[in-house]
Amino acid sequence: MRKLIFLVFLIALGPVFGQNKDEKQIRAIYDTALLDAKGYDWLEYLSNQIGGRLSGSLNAEMAVNYTKKQLDSLGLDNVWLQPVMVPKWVRGTPEIAYIETSPGKTTNVPVCALGGSVATPATGIKAQVVEVQGLEDLEKLGREKVEGKIVFYNRPMQANLIQTFEAYGGCVDQRYSGAMEAGKYGAVGVIVRSMNLRLDDYPHAGAMSYGDMPESQRIPAAAISTNGAELLSGMLKLNPDIRFYLKQTCRQYEDVKSYNVIGEIKGSERPDEIMVVGGHLDSWDLGDGAHDDGAGCVQSMEVLRLLKKTGYKPKRTLRVVLFMNEENGLRGGNKYAEVARAKNEKHVFALESDAGGFTPRGFNLECNDSQYNLINSWKPLFEPYLIHLFRKGHSGADIRPLKENDIVLAGLMPDSQRYFDHHHAANDTFEHVNKRELQLGAATMASLVYLVDKYLK
Amino acid sequence: MRKLIFLVFLIALGPVFGQNKDEKQIRAIYDTALLDAKGYDWLEYLSNQIGGRLSGSLNAEMAVNYTKKQLDSLGLDNVWLQPVMVPKWVRGTPEIAYIETSPGKTTNVPVCALGGSVATPATGIKAQVVEVQGLEDLEKLGREKVEGKIVFYNRPMQANLIQTFEAYGGCVDQRYSGAMEAGKYGAVGVIVRSMNLRLDDYPHAGAMSYGDMPESQRIPAAAISTNGAELLSGMLKLNPDIRFYLKQTCRQYEDVKSYNVIGEIKGSERPDEIMVVGGHLDSWDLGDGAHDDGAGCVQSMEVLRLLKKTGYKPKRTLRVVLFMNEENGLRGGNKYAEVARAKNEKHVFALESDAGGFTPRGFNLECNDSQYNLINSWKPLFEPYLIHLFRKGHSGADIRPLKENDIVLAGLMPDSQRYFDHHHAANDTFEHVNKRELQLGAATMASLVYLVDKYLK
Structure with a gap:
């Protein structure tokens, strides 16, 4: 009987011993x-x-x-x-961007080229802006409302998601595919609201892709800080005809x-x-x-x-x-x-x-x-x-x-x-x-x- | 039978409905x-x-x-x-503290008066330092090794405690009771290592108490930044005779x-x-x-x-x-x-x-x-x-x-x-x-x- 009790005791403690060793380690x-x-x-x-x-x-x-x-x-x-x-992609000289409300009246906004983007022409691009909430808006707008313009993707990260990676996942298509999609509708460039839940002045970089789009059709893409995006969106509401200027010199090497x-x-x-x-x-x-x-x-x-x-x-x-x-x-x-x-x-x-x-x-x-x-x-x-x-x-x-x-x-x-x-x-x-x-x-x-x-x- | 099934269904869903309402709220x-x-x-x-x-x-x-x-x-x-x-306690002018290795050779260190502390005399105090790891060290040292000196409490927060409040609880007696205890052994002031798990240059304030010690026996107490504490401790190891200077003008009002x-x-x-x-x-x-x-x-x-x-x-x-x-x-x-x-x-x-x-x-x-x-x-x-x-x-x-x-x-x-x-x-x-x-x-x-x-x- 004693032996049996001892055995039961040993068996009962077996996992505890193991546990203790793991706890200690x-x-x-x-x-x-x-x-x-x-x-x-x-x-x-x-x-x-x-x-x-x-x-x-x-x-x-x-x-x-x-x-x-x-x-x-x-x-x-x-x-x-x-x-x-x-791949070796280089940003080049710091990007320049501003909102132009009338000729000569400009407000600078913080932007950065998205990784993989082409440069603008050396003198930059300046165009009217069409604000969208995502890739799917492009089809609704159609080529005539997009052609010759800069597409501004402004769907924010969803702040009430507890895990912020989910909010990121819900927005990042704008950054990754925004230029490729807007290019198909004749846009001359894209500006993407930074993937940031906070309102501040930092533009956030990140990868983008042109897919298999020929080089000649690729349009420049940049991120704008969340404060910059709010400003641009607000100014567009007051005057849809404002223009946006972007200059970036980034380049893809061998x-x-x-x-x-x-x-x-x-x-x-x-x-x-x-x-x-x-x-x-x-x-x-x-x-x-x-x-x-x-x-x-x-x-x-x-x-x-x-x-x-x-x-x-x-x-x-x-x-x-x-x-x-x-x-x-x-x-x-x-x-x-x-x-x-x-x-x-x-x-x-x-x-x-x-x-x-x-x-x-x-x-x-x-x-x-x-x-x-x-x-x-x-x-x-x-x-x-x-x-x-x-x-x-x-x-x-x-x-x-x-x-x-x-x-x-x-x-x-x-x-x-x-x-x-x-x-x-x-x-x-x-x-x-x-x-x-x-x-x-x-x-x-x-x-x-x-x-x-x-x-x- | 149908009715019974329906009833069972209702009972089974009861808590779920409640749950859903709570989840929604x-x-x-x-x-x-x-x-x-x-x-x-x-x-x-x-x-x-x-x-x-x-x-x-x-x-x-x-x-x-x-x-x-x-x-x-x-x-x-x-x-x-x-x-x-x-209570109304006022810090007064910024505190000054330095380590003096020999007359005229000094190194400033960041300190702040602890809340409730008395001031130093207008010209400050300067004294030798005795480093301790806690209140209990005072008894071991005895009056002869403490009298006339500044007691330096240097027991750090325990970094391997996962909940930092436990590490705080294990140290804060030095800050709260350090001056009262050191005063009993004839110390002229106390310096307490800041309750901070990081090494940096910020002194951390906090409450201290003299208990029912008569005003005439109260000695000034200050916190020193963790970097300052490390420096002071290191210098004491090289030369136990260095002196510490402290000046603070804090005051308790009505x-x-x-x-x-x-x-x-x-x-x-x-x-x-x-x-x-x-x-x-x-x-x-x-x-x-x-x-x-x-x-x-x-x-x-x-x-x-x-x-x-x-x-x-x-x-x-x-x-x-x-x-x-x-x-x-x-x-x-x-x-x-x-x-x-x-x-x-x-x-x-x-x-x-x-x-x-x-x-x-x-x-x-x-x-x-x-x-x-x-x-x-x-x-x-x-x-x-x-x-x-x-x-x-x-x-x-x-x-x-x-x-x-x-x-x-x-x-x-x-x-x-x-x-x-x-x-x-x-x-x-x-x-x-x-x-x-x-x-x-x-x-x-x-x-x-x-x-x-x-x-x-």
Whole structure:
């Protein structure tokens, strides 16, 4: 009887022992992240010593060299650069835009060329403006009301959506496809309201596309600050005949060679199964890219450092990948997946951080139901760290090309309320990243990697 | 049979219908808070047009008048001022402090007098420094090692605590009681490391007390910035004989008359049962008090506006109370409870917001188990708004004097990671409050008030 009781006791405590070990490992990860941080210092360098890292720029090259050197210093098993050809788009001299109410009577407004846009003629363009609330308005207006004009896309982000990424998703077609669509109706240029929930004076950059439109038909596209958009819209209501002037000198060059930066710890038991953690090293050029996505890069580097520092040796091979060119091409993400497939590498898990360095709230997961249920069962381990959200949803652009049967894709989900105040704008800068928030994100990622490594079948 | 099925159907849908109504009301509250915000504008005025609102100051008086006027404009049933005598402590001319390594060789460091401290002599004090890690070190050192010296309290906030208020609670005794304790050992002054998790140059003010120590024995107390504390500590390690100079001209005046600002909507069914929602109108003087606690005041005002605007008429009387003098006396909170008891008012619920205007995460609750279980059962209604935390814990200083049998006390719990970067310092300013985060907090409070009004027995 005694023996039986003892056995029951052991069985009952079994999962508790396991739990306790996990609790301790996770506690050690968070403690190290908060008491012995490294990610924040790396971000300081990337942001303040290097700055904006647009694909193909000198800064992007410096960031490749700097992060490789930092990974080299961590004592990983392998660190290497994976070559990838990337687009090189250059903004040129600062853009100029103004509203002209009558000849010579002008009001300057803050704009920036959208990434991938063509330049205006050297003397700029000046035309009447037609304001629309989205792509679908063009068909209603028809060619005669659009031809020869500048189309002004002014549908704002929907402020009552709690998750700001949803509000972004509901607007970004104007930026991405606005010029291509307006060009079909004979517009001479487009102005897009910045993807920003706040009213301020920052124009927000971002990628746009002409699809397969011939070069001769491409029209210039620029973002206008939200205050500028409000002003322009208000003035159009008073006088629909006002004109808008835009001058930008941006240019697309030939593709240039760049790199994904990769480091790995070889798995102790299943070295052929690969787990990836990453962010993208490139950024837009207006700010220093601290939130988008310097934060995700240094958090990903931290994951390997935190696991090493806390003495955890992954059973599977753990790779950090700093992807190049997420912003205007996704070449790095595509190249990484292409090479992985060519080498027949088996990827079981990939985690991306690309939603800012704010307080972590949970994860978006792309996986099957049984994988989801497994991950969701770890919720109690995360609750002491105020991590509550485990839901199905978009993981991350750079890891998405890895998607195939059985791989678990995850995206860190930080608090999103402030993100679009800074996203792609001149105020995406280091001082807006809080050290604790950044480091908590890194610890949250490292804890998920630890649990996946240990418990994923 | 048909009838029975229909009946079962009705019963089954009963709670769902109720749920749907609650879901709709709460959705309307959040929509209004985000699409038709008022709190953020009020905060802009309080912060930028008025500024820091230390009890007894002209600014505090202006804030009383401004908020009363705004409440008047909301069409409430009653708005009034509740007189309360408050302490009047004035900082005087900016403090001066430096470290002297040898005669004439000095390094200035940023300090501020702690609230309630006495001044130094007009020529300042200069003395050797003894660094301690807390009050308990004084006994170990004994009078001979303390007498005639400046005691430097340098125990930092514990960075690996996830909830920063816990880290604050673990340090603040140095600030509050440091001078009183050091005075007993013959110290001539105290310098306290700022309650700040970040390394920066802002000294953080805050209340201190001499207990019932005679005036003649009181010694001056100042906070030093965290960078200053690190520097001083480092220099002491190199040379324990360095001297510290401090000059401050602060002064405690006679108590002056001020006010709690109160507005109410009379309950439609149970007017004698009172629900309170509030924050404190006073602040420290170095910044503009936007987070502490301008945010809590305007969120509390918003609660009444949001319920009115969404057409909800409370069954119980709902009061907003903007308490005066939380920071250095709690006179407003005590006065409100005293008057309530004298008038035999029945308070069933009180909710305070005094932890910054950051993204809301949940509530701290002081209540009995059945009340807790009721409130916790509303969790699913809050989840779409990313509100997850319903736990027992400290509600709020101003509403605590109302504590007695059966009353439910609650404190809004925002994300706390950045709070102590700004708390009581010159950088507690409007630009560090995010409009969405502030308004989400107001909506979260209004939703809780709605559910309490509807479902609390």
